[in-house]
Amino acid sequence: MAARTVKLAVIPGDGIGPEVVAEGLKVLEVAAAQQDLAVETTEYELGAKLWHRTGETLPESVRTELAGHEALYLGAVGDPSVPSGVLERGLLLRLRFDFDHYVNLRPVRLYPGVASPLAGVGPEDIDMLVVREGTEGPYAGAGGVLRKGTPHEVATQDSVNTRFGVERVVRYAFEKAASRPRRKLTLVHKDNVLTFAGELWQRVVREVGSEYPQVAVDYCHVDAASMFFVNQPARFDVVVTDNLFGDIITDIGAAITGGIGLAASGNINPDNTFPSMFEPVHGSAPDIAGQGKADPTATVLSAATMLDHLGVPEAARRIENAVAADLKTRAQGGGSRSTAQVGDDLAARVAEQG
Amino acid sequence: MAARTVKLAVIPGDGIGPEVVAEGLKVLEVAAAQQDLAVETTEYELGAKLWHRTGETLPESVRTELAGHEALYLGAVGDPSVPSGVLERGLLLRLRFDFDHYVNLRPVRLYPGVASPLAGVGPEDIDMLVVREGTEGPYAGAGGVLRKGTPHEVATQDSVNTRFGVERVVRYAFEKAASRPRRKLTLVHKDNVLTFAGELWQRVVREVGSEYPQVAVDYCHVDAASMFFVNQPARFDVVVTDNLFGDIITDIGAAITGGIGLAASGNINPDNTFPSMFEPVHGSAPDIAGQGKADPTATVLSAATMLDHLGVPEAARRIENAVAADLKTRAQGGGSRSTAQVGDDLAARVAEQG
Ligand SMILES: CC(C)[C@H](C(=O)O)[C@@H](O)C(=O)O
Numbered sequence: 001m002a003a004r005t006v007k008l009a010v011i012p013g014d015g016i017g018p019e020v021v022a023e024g025l026k027v028l029e030v031a032a033a034q035q036d037l038a039v040e041t042t043e044y045e046l047g048a049k050l051w052h053r054t055g056e057t058l059p060e061s062v063r064t065e066l067a068g069h070e071a072l073y074l075g076a077v078g079d080p081s082v083p084s085g086v087l088e089r090g091l092l093l094r095l096r097f098d099f100d101h102y103v104n105l106r107p108v109r110l111y112p113g114v115a116s117p118l119a120g121v122g123p124e125d126i127d128m129l130v131v132r133e134g135t136e137g138p139y140a141g142a143g144g145v146l147r148k149g150t151p152h153e154v155a156t157q158d159s160v161n162t163r164f165g166v167e168r169v170v171r172y173a174f175e176k177a178a179s180r181p182r183r184k185l186t187l188v189h190k191d192n193v194l195t196f197a198g199e200l201w202q203r204v205v206r207e208v209g210s211e212y213p214q215v216a217v218d219y220c221h222v223d224a225a226s227m228f229f230v231n232q233p234a235r236f237d238v239v240v241t242d243n244l245f246g247d248i249i250t251d252i253g254a255a256i257t258g259g260i261g262l263a264a265s266g267n268i269n270p271d272n273t274f275p276s277m278f279e280p281v282h283g284s285a286p287d288i289a290g291q292g293k294a295d296p297t298a299t300v301l302s303a304a305t306m307l308d309h310l311g312v313p314e315a316a317r318r319i320e321n322a323v324a325a326d327l328k329t330r331a332q333g334g335g336s337r338s339t340a341q342v343g344d345d346l347a348a349r350v351a352e353q354g
Numbered sequence: 355m356a357a358r359t360v361k362l363a364v365i366p367g368d369g370i371g372p373e374v375v376a377e378g379l380k381v382l383e384v385a386a387a388q389q390d391l392a393v394e395t396t397e398y399e400l401g402a403k404l405w406h407r408t409g410e411t412l413p414e415s416v417r418t419e420l421a422g423h424e425a426l427y428l429g430a431v432g433d434p435s436v437p438s439g440v441l442e443r444g445l446l447l448r449l450r451f452d453f454d455h456y457v458n459l460r461p462v463r464l465y466p467g468v469a470s471p472l473a474g475v476g477p478e479d480i481d482m483l484v485v486r487e488g489t490e491g492p493y494a495g496a497g498g499v500l501r502k503g504t505p506h507e508v509a510t511q512d513s514v515n516t517r518f519g520v521e522r523v524v525r526y527a528f529e530k531a532a533s534r535p536r537r538k539l540t541l542v543h544k545d546n547v548l549t550f551a552g553e554l555w556q557r558v559v560r561e562v563g564s565e566y567p568q569v570a571v572d573y574c575h576v577d578a579a580s581m582f583f584v585n586q587p588a589r590f591d592v593v594v595t596d597n598l599f600g601d602i603i604t605d606i607g608a609a610i611t612g613g614i615g616l617a618a619s620g621n622i623n624p625d626n627t628f629p630s631m632f633e634p635v636h637g638s639a640p641d642i643a644g645q646g647k648a649d650p651t652a653t654v655l656s657a658a659t660m661l662d663h664l665g666v667p668e669a670a671r672r673i674e675n676a677v678a679a680d681l682k683t684r685a686q687g688g689g690s691r692s693t694a695q696v697g698d699d700l701a702a703r704v705a706e707q708g
């Protein structure tokens with residue numbers, strides 16, 4: 001019997017979600033077992049189907065059950081048959097907010113062998129960690145509409161930023177930066193236009209930064225940062241930014257490191273008051289769902305992020321090694337494989353390290 | 355004597371602003387004269403120096419004088435000695451808002467001979483026109499701070515979107531799309547999260563779009579669009595988007611087309627109730643100011659956008675031709691030239707076409 005059992009809630013979700021999660025679990029279980037860790041999964045059918053059947057996105061009873069797990073593993077949610085925003089806000093963001101996932105952790109790393117769309121850029125040029133705030137900012141859902149449907153309609157959308165919320169994520173980012181070789185932290189914001197929120201972020205970075213004299217602090221407006229991700233990615237080590245800017249720049253990060261099929265993320269509650277949630281950055285890709293075409297790598301890498309969070313870094317490194325090896329063979333050609341074949345290969349490569 | 359005289363207010367601004375504007379004027383005057391158009395310039399010293407001397411960013415008397423011109427030509431504003439936002443909001447955005455520049459027009463075009471940082475991408479892959487809203491959204495300046503400096507501080511930042519404001523810029527974008535060979539318009543927003551503003555934008559695009567059945571309409575979340583700018587730029591023809599998203603994606607657009615040194619923009623008031631303003635997308639780059647190192651091309655191309663707006667497209671095309679020819683010779687090597695030399699060469703290339 002394993003020394004420790006992790007209770008994992010699995011939300012396969014919509015589109016390619018179930019396919020990629022199946023492979024993620026396959027690889028996760030092999031890596032965990034090697035460290036004497038058992039994974040006990042409970043599957044929750046949330047997403048488009050449930051919403052169509054019941055009109056609910058996250059029933060209260062499910063929310064309570066989810067809260068009783070150590071971690072959540074999510075594929076993707078969203079379907080063209082559901083109005084835009086319903087599942088995103090009713091399920092995905094609801095979990096991020098309710099479970100206080102104030103760190104949305106997104107590594108941006110170019111693996112050897114992966115072709116970046118950027119000319120002449122190699123793995124040594126792109127190795128950053130984006131720490132995106134996950135529980136406030138423009139994602140608060142605040143705003144409203146006046147005189148809807150008339151020529152005088154006004155729609156507002158409010159970004160809410162708190163000292164409490166900004167400080168905790170900034171502190172997390174400084175910790176990460178202090179633990180990496182380059183020890184550099186870049187704040188990305190738009191403080192010359194979003195002056196109220198920007199000034200708060202700047203001040204908090206300055207204040208918290210005084211406790212981390214070993215970390216070099218930089219600042220970039222979000223427009224410039226978006227440009228630098230493309231033409232000077234080596235500029236960045238750890239990046240800390242707000243919820244919306246983080247959403248945008250991590251997709252640029254995914255693009256420059258070979259696409260959304262490889263981008264992992266963790267929605268982390270560092271205080272462990274609720275379970276953290278791990279998911280690929282990509283969406284449900286309904287156009288290729290059910291065809292075994294989806295690349296499960298981002299979901300597999302999200303399991304590595306989960307293992308780090310669960311305090312089993314050896315298992316996380318083995319998954320990353322397996323992915324790195326697999327991506328190298330892809331570069332050498334090799335036929336195209338199905339989602340399940342990639343999962344099998346990755347699991348085998350983890351097993352080899354045991 | 356010229357058949358027509360344009361009264362142009364010139365705001366050289368800070369950093370490299372004066373250098374690049376001098377070259378822009380040089381080229382503009384040659385191109386204009388060929389069409390029997392004289393340019394009468396009045397220079398206004400606005401920016402960091404004025405602010406340090408008087409504390410003012412845009413004196414009322416200057417504002418009134420500027421309003422009496424046919425167009426404004428601006429270099430760049432901003433200096434590290436001035437707190438972030440003071441000149442941007444007090445001068446640049448003030449002009450955009452006061453003079454109702456509701457169209458912020460930003461061509462994203464890869465010129466032959468220019469190396470894109472994107473591998474394997476050529477001029478045929480990048481030819482878009484971003485129509486950025488310029489007078490509302492998160493740039494409204496709305497928001498505030500509660501309990502500043504305490505652990506309970508809250509800073510808000512509000513995006514204000516009106517039917518009036520969205521409709522006029524969307525209509526402009528449809529007109530542009532209808533006049534281009536591909537006839538495609540992509541709305542970029544984040545309607546699954548910013549639901550109030552996003553729904554308004556979507557609805558307006560749908561409604562106005564029904565008057566333009568010949569235009570194919572697409573939608574992209576801003577995160578996905580930012581990724582596609584990098585790995586599928588050919589996807590886009592005309593893009594319409596809000597003020598902040600437009601700020602971000604046009605910097606990505608600048609990056610993929612060879613950098614901010616080439617990106618032009620027009621802040622346009624299509625109703626001509628106030629003068630429109632033309633400026634490069636880049637900033638004041640204080641680190642290289644006064645060294646003759648700045649590339650004036652973006653400023654020169656902004657003059658072409660100005661000539662289009664003034665109804666002299668022949669002159670605009672000649673400037674673009676001159677730039678295209680110049681960029682091709684750069685690709686063939688050739689020593690590095692000073693700001694003034696590039697301006698001289700461009701002026702000569704325009705003169706050749708006369
Ligand atoms: C689906 C959407 C709500 C989500 C976000 O905007 O955060 C996604 O884009 C992401 O990056 O995880």
Ligand SMILES: CC(C)[C@H](C(=O)O)[C@@H](O)C(=O)O
Nearest residue numbers: 192193223442446447601635
């Ligand atoms: C200087 C700044 C206020 C401005 C903006 O955000 O619009 C600039 O980035 C631009 O794109 O013209």
